[in-house]
Amino acid sequence: MSAPPSGPAPAAAGTRRRPSRRLIRTVTVGLCCLAVLAAAVVVGVRALGQEPTVTLLANWTGDDERNLRAAVIEPFERDHHIHVDYQGSSAESQVLGADVEAGTPPDVVVLTGPGELAAYAGQNQLEPLDDLIPRDAFGSSWATPLNGHVYWFPLKADLKSIVWYPAGTSERQRAQAAGRPGQWCVGLGSGATSGWPGTDWIEDILLQQYGPGIYQQWARGELPWQSPKVKGAWTTWGRMVGAGGKADLVRRALKTPYQKASEPVTARPRGCTLEHQASFIRNQDAWKRADGRYEPSARLIPGATASDAWEVSGDLVALLHDTPQARELIRHLASASVQRAWSARESGFSVDTRARPAPGDAGSAWHRSLAATLLDTRAAHCFDASDAMPPAVRDAFAEATIEFLAHPDHLPALLKSLDTLSTTRDLTWLPTVCDHGT
Incomplete structure (x- = not known):
């Protein structure tokens, strides 16, 4: 127990004798020795392997x-x-x-x-x-x-193939919001790994449009980035979120950390309505306050044909x-x-x-x-396809989504660069990423 701020309370005059300096020194030395001994015992126990x-x-x-x-x-x-x-x-x-x-x-x-x-x-x-x-x-x-x-x-x-929306948002309202880039809550910021929310979008769009078989070919490095199917997933995402469009919209997506992308949901007036994000985002304060609900992303992705496929x-x-x-x-x-x-x-x-x-x-x-x-x-x-890819390809994919969002006309060069990187020798590709549908 700590002493009061003014120091130890003195004894009342005439009630007890103040201990001698010699006694104080003896007690102090003894306590220090006990502390050192206790520490030595802990170290010794660990050294002997008794506390692995x-x-x-x-x-x-x-x-x-x-x-x-x-x-x-x-x-x-x-x-x-x-x-x-x-x-x-x-x-x-x-x-x-x-x-x-x-x-x-x-x-x-x-x-x-x-x-x-x-x-x-x-x-x-x-x-x-x-x-x-x-x-x-x-x-x-x-x-x-x-x-x-x-x-x-x-x-x-x-689970990743889902879209969150505030409780009370009707199916019709969700469908209308999905066609308006400004109604998507988008944040690509994540420190050294910024851009990964964009990779999730592209991966899920490819999965929902073409199914697990095509998705797995791409995730295993067998389907080129410049193929029409993969390129189509990028352009679909670009249209949905307004890539290269209004400067304030693009700037918000690029500068916003993914954890804060949903904050406009609770603003008045509401700043966005839908968020394409994994199940963990439901624990963010904004979705707690909005009583967030979800639906399969396939219902809102243009051209989706897959049945019961989930990233x-x-x-x-x-x-x-x-x-x-x-x-x-x-x-x-x-x-x-x-x-x-x-x-x-x-x-x-x-x-x-x-x-x-x-x-x-x-x-x-x-x-x-x-x-x-x-x-x-x-x-x-x-x-998640990018997580399953070799680290160098994963990182380049995330960086490419950032550039594409700001400059969608750079897409041909970005995809060509990703193809070149993906064919580098000595990369390890997983043999499978899907448990069904291949």
Whole structure:
């Protein structure tokens, strides 16, 4: 307990003697020795391996990190007596690359890009997980086999082929808004990864217009960027959001961070009505206040012909340093209880077949509905194409969406450049990104 601001209260005169300086010095030295001894014991316990540690790198900070700690890390530490040294960074790809280059990678990493993980697997940086995760718990679009092994699995997932709108917006109003570029809430800003919301648009348009087969050919590097189908997806997006049009509209889209794109929904008068964004955006304050509802994007994308095809994304767990405690953490993350915990907190979704929500489960109606769609075995689920592409192609794709939005006449040159990059030797392309329809 801290002393009062004025210092220790003096004893009342004549009631007790002030302790001698010698006694004070003796007590102080004794306390310091005890503190040093306690610290030495902690260090010694760790050095002797009696308090093992596993390092974990992911991109979750803020509320997402708090959910991770409450739903995943704390139960693991309590049950297994293993300390988790967690590092959350919005620039985790750069952090991981630097750590791998320095020879000090984390034990376990959670990344959104299977294409990036495939590149690490090709460099023999990842350990196979075949004996650590349950068989058939995750579909092939989530735990994609590579060279006969599984190197990653989803800790949580999100649905992307959806459009959000405020409660009370009629079907007719939504259809009218979809034809007006200014009614789309668009924000391409995301720091070092700016542009990815634009890639989501183009990917989903291609999927809805031509189905999983064409989508997968493109995501595997087999369909050229300059093909009429891929080019058509770009131009459709451009017309929908007004690429190269009104300067204020384009400027708003380019400068707005994706997390704030929906803020005009709650303005008076309303600044935009529709947002093409993944399920995680429903937790933003604007959509909470607007009681956000969703519908399949196929209903609003011109020329959509696909039936029950969904673009999806996920946070994927991989093992870089094979230690007993790291293997325990992998088993824990792949367990049905942890997979269910994400859905229970509505901080994401599980696509583990063992974590299927039971009838009558508590939770928001929109969350239960999205969870059911992600686990629907009749639907086609195609992983985010840019996340599945080699990192160099993914990054160039994101940058190209920014330039296209401002200068749509640059599209032929952009697509040609992406084709040139995609045919570079030694790139690792995934063999599959969709679980059906191919």
